[in-house]
Amino acid sequence: MPQVPSQQALLIDGNMWDDAVITQKAKVKTLEDKFSAKMLENGIPGSIRAMFSNKPGELLVQTAIEEKAIMIVTGSRGLGKMRRTILGSVSDYVLHNAQCPVFICRKGTL
Structure with missing residues (x-):
């Protein structure tokens, strides 16, 4: 989940939070894809779980x-x-x- 400094928490509305969550999930998906590809390239068995x-x-x-x-x-x-x-x-x-x-x-x- 997005990390929000406590002083900013009061300024975030629901839409801003939803956007931050979507952004973080996209970053996680990018990392999953990157490391899944590296594992596949190198013949490393395993799984990635977010x-x-x-x-x-x-x-x-x-x-x-x-x-x-x-x-x-x-x-x-x-x-x-x-x-x-x-x-x-x-x-x-x-x-x-x-x-x-x-x-x-x-x-x-x-």
Whole structure:
């Protein structure tokens, strides 16, 4: 879902929110298509699922269990230690809680 700074939340009407959701879904679809094509090009079996959650790390770990994943590939924005401490780190959560191997790609490596 779109991220909206709290000070802007009061200024958004329903149409603006709907437009933001449509824009985000289009970006997700573009990423799905891009990485599906890369997987196909390289003969990598697997699937891509777009899901939304307030706790993405927990959702990734749970989905990996449900899908019987043999590996999780996730990204990392490379936040500093201070920001990561305050905001949390999805990749860190997944790395420490997943029941399968985890491959973390730094931003800009793919």
